[in-house]
Amino acid sequence: MRPLVATIDLAAIRHNYAFSQRCAPGRYAFAVVKANAYGHGVREVVEALAAQADGFAVACLEEALVVREVNASARILLLEGCFEASEYQLAAQLGLDVVVQDAAQAEALLACALTAPLRVWLKLDSGMHRLGFSPEQLREAHERLQGAPQVAELNLLSHFACADERGHPLTEQQVEVFLDLLDLDFAQRSLANSAAILCIPAAHMDWLRPGIMLYGATPFADLSVAELGLQAAMSLTAQIIGVHEVPAGDTVGYGASWTAPRDSRIATVSCGYADGYPRHAPSGTPVLIAGQRAPLVGRVSMDMLSVDVTDLPQAQLGDAVELWGAQLPVDEVAQACGTIGYELLSKVTARVPRRYRQS
Ligand SMILES: Cc1ncc(COP(=O)(O)O)c(C=O)c1O
DSSP: OOSOEEEEEHHHHHHHHHHHHHHSTTOEEEEEOHHHHHHTOHHHHHHHTTTTOSEEEESSHHHHHHHHHHOSSSEEEETTOOSSTTHHHHHHHHTOEEEEOSHHHHHHHHTOOOSSOEEEEEEEOSSOOSSSBOHHHHHHHHHHHTTOTTEEEEEEEEOOSSTTSTTOHHHHHHHHHHHTTTTSOOSOEEOOOHHHHHHOGGGOOSEEOOOGGGGTOOSOSSSOHHHHTOOOOEEEEEEEEEEEEEOTTOEESGGGOEEOSSSEEEEEESOOGGGTOOTTOOTTOEEEETTEEEEEESOOOSSOEEEEOTTOTTOOTTOEEEEESSSSOHHHHHHHTTSOHHHHHHTOOTTSOEEEEOO
């Protein structure tokens, strides 16, 4: 069997969910499990949180169907709403909470004869300018939808653009725009993603939407998971499958892009870009072998990558190599690669087996 596995610590995810609740006592929280629970396996994560989570949030109806298969009764929020009018009926049958973000979605909903009314979350564009009604449009939509037979509950939701950059002025503006609408009658309100849960109490409202923090990665560039008190959920572990003595001046890997500056010992490791490890990871990106860091060298191949173990003389064939995980934060690897932990975690491909630990 190919020695590469993503070990998912479900106890860490439960710990991180409880942590989000402790940040905002008395509030509810939709665990954000879109994109296969950020790569961790949506079925297993939903099962692990069944007794704890107030609800789950997903990006689309296809993802909601999977969550509903695993959990018959939890609230499930469709973060981008319905993409086609025909989806409302299925959403009603599944008992979903549905975002409505523009007039077209609102009118499509009002044109439906549903078997059961839906909990509707009007999405406010409070400044990110990605999805959502402007404040004036939202007032109109509120008037259109309030009391409509298709609507069981009318709620307000918005999303931050820069909550991960602490002190960013846009965040305060977005909170203001949100608060300005609270003269309207809403049953429930939701504004906070992980960064806001952790650092902006004024944004907590009624329902939190923790995503990345559940998986033990940080939303912040300047605060690590350890500093935040979160636990990494995924460890991506490969093995040394080859060791080569490379004389100074010889090159390693495709494109001969890395030249050994000294006589070197190079380990070949069983993980590549077809597993989700970023091909653009530069030489120097850390991996962990027996608790010690070693630098990636040369180009990442489809199924393998190379590591300079000259300074780890005890490293040998068969040793485990942590690409990221409990001992090497995914955020550190992401930073070396010019990206964010979200991308690395959610891009671990289907060919990497997930192994689950309960504790
Ligand atoms: C609308 C919405 N809410 C909440 C989240 C969760 O965000 P985070 O993973 O930063 O906690 C996301 C994720 O992108 C989102 O799109």
